[in-house]
Amino acid sequence: xxxxDILIVGxxxxxxxxxxxxxxxxxxxxxxDILPQVGGQLSEIYPKKPIYDIPGYPSVLAGDLVDNLxxxxxxxxxxxxxxxKADEIVQIDKKMYQMTTDKGTxxxxxxxxxxxxxxxxxxxxxxxxxxxxxxxxxxDYMVRDPEKYRDKxxxxxxxxxxxxxxxxxxxxxxxxxxLVHRRTSFRGALDSVDKVMALAQSGKIDLITEAQxxxxxxxxxxxxxxxxxKQETKDIEADYFIPLFGLTxxxxxxxxxxxxxxxxxxxxxxxxxxxxxxGIYAIGDINTYLGKxxxxxxxxxxxxxxxxxxxxxxxPDQKLSFKYTTVSGVNAFE
Amino acid sequence: MDDNxxxxxxxxxxxxxxxxxxxxxxNLNVMETAKASDLPVEGTCGGMALCASCHxxxxxxxxxxxxxDDEEDMLDQAFFxxxxxxxxxxxxxxxxxxxxxxxxxPVD
Numbered sequence: 001x002x003x004x005d006i007l008i009v010g011x012x013x014x015x016x017x018x019x020x021x022x023x024x025x026x027x028x029x030x031x032x033d034i035l036p037q038v039g040g041q042l043s044e045i046y047p048k049k050p051i052y053d054i055p056g057y058p059s060v061l062a063g064d065l066v067d068n069l070x071x072x073x074x075x076x077x078x079x080x081x082x083x084x085k086a087d088e089i090v091q092i093d094k095k096m097y098q099m100t101t102d103k104g105t106x107x108x109x110x111x112x113x114x115x116x117x118x119x120x121x122x123x124x125x126x127x128x129x130x131x132x133x134x135x136x137x138x139x140d141y142m143v144r145d146p147e148k149y150r151d152k153x154x155x156x157x158x159x160x161x162x163x164x165x166x167x168x169x170x171x172x173x174x175x176x177x178x179l180v181h182r183r184t185s186f187r188g189a190l191d192s193v194d195k196v197m198a199l200a201q202s203g204k205i206d207l208i209t210e211a212q213x214x215x216x217x218x219x220x221x222x223x224x225x226x227x228x229x230k231q232e233t234k235d236i237e238a239d240y241f242i243p244l245f246g247l248t249x250x251x252x253x254x255x256x257x258x259x260x261x262x263x264x265x266x267x268x269x270x271x272x273x274x275x276x277x278x279g280i281y282a283i284g285d286i287n288t289y290l291g292k293x294x295x296x297x298x299x300x301x302x303x304x305x306x307x308x309x310x311x312x313x314x315x316p317d318q319k320l321s322f323k324y325t326t327v328s329g330v331n332a333f334e
Numbered sequence: 335m336d337d338n339x340x341x342x343x344x345x346x347x348x349x350x351x352x353x354x355x356x357x358x359x360x361n362l363n364v365m366e367t368a369k370a371s372d373l374p375v376e377g378t379c380g381g382m383a384l385c386a387s388c389h390x391x392x393x394x395x396x397x398x399x400x401x402x403d404d405e406e407d408m409l410d411q412a413f414f415x416x417x418x419x420x421x422x423x424x425x426x427x428x429x430x431x432x433x434x435x436x437x438x439x440p441v442d
């Protein structure tokens with residue numbers, strides 16, 4: 001079990017910088033994120049795009065900002081649980097929460113800071129009627145165990161890196177792969193595109209372009225995927241349908257934590273970004289208040305004020321004297 | 335209609351038509367216009383053509399600037415993409431799209 005002072009849900013820029021401000025107050029942080037890497041939207045959506053409104057940086061690439069934040073918070077030795085979803089919160093003592101992730105990791109902390117951005121990045125599900133019926137019965141939104149597909153017929157849909165990479169990876173394992181893509185060109189890495197084209201030419205895979213999966217059939221489990229091409233609509237036999245259309249953020253379990261939610265965002269008090277639940281705060285894009293702007297720099301401000309309040313919440317009898325870093329420096333944790 | 339506005343129509347997912355008067359001098363796009371009118375468009379990435387949450391169909395026969403590679407790539411992540419599919423964030427509100435009709439694509 002992991003114990004910390006502040007459990008930060010979301011390792012995007014705001015969650016990361018909050019580690020620094022907490023560290024100045026000698027508060028330890030543990031961060032959890034559903035993505036396998038830190039940086040949130042900056043790493044997942046636009047790592048190579050410049051940001052122009054970070055004070056002191058005329059221009060900084062999103063990915064570089066994440067690297068810089070990691071360097072900045074390193075003295076305060078944050079710990080991470082990545083690739084896991086914050087699932088359930090229970091209050092186990094007057095000032096102690098216990099969070100369990102979807103993979104069973106348990107973390108205890110008196111304060112929880114939700115810096116969840118737009119929510120949990122989850123695989124995009126094609127809006128095909130009845131798709132839920134076949135989940136775990138022939139439909140997988142991600143590939144976890146390639147062996148599962150040994151000697152099976154797979155329909156993979158999508159045109160990006162993950163669709164290409166898994167087609168290449170699984171083509172020697174599966175009995176047959178049908179790759180379905182809406183265009184004739186692919187946006188994946190050039191090398192992968194070439195490999196997939198070669199596989200199609202040699203007949204190792206069936207490549208069906210300018211086509212989309214529009215329906216699913218099967219009694220009890222999936223048996224056919226309905227494809228619509230420019231010429232026709234046809235049913236293709238398949239043991240598995242694997243749609244790989246990237247990730248999209250969803251509020252997810254955050255909605256179940258008893259917090260006041262307003263149009264997909266958590267209502268907070270702007271004095272300290274506290275929620276309606278004592279000890280739980282919300283900072284960055286996930287919160288809402290009068291005048292809210294979804295900007296990284298606003299999230300930095302929110303995290304800074306939030307940790308002051310968290311300190312007083314955890315140690316109500318201790319006095320906190322405010323010090324500039326220029327005066328006190330950065331005192332790294334042991 | 336004064337000089338600096340045009341009219342567009344956005345059809346929502348319940349087939350309801352929303353006529354909207356939009357200023358042309360605010361550097362707006364169709365995604366932002368839909369959001370400002372409280373229509374259910376996420377615009378997750380804020381208009382960088384990096385998500386597909388503003389996927390829409392062009393219903394009227396306006397000649398629009400062709401989609402960039404970035405936009406085409408991102409449309410690959412959308413569903414029910416048709417010949418007339420575009421990302422709303424890449425369609426700028428300018429004078430010559432006066433009368434444009436777009437329909438919001440289904441969401442997952």
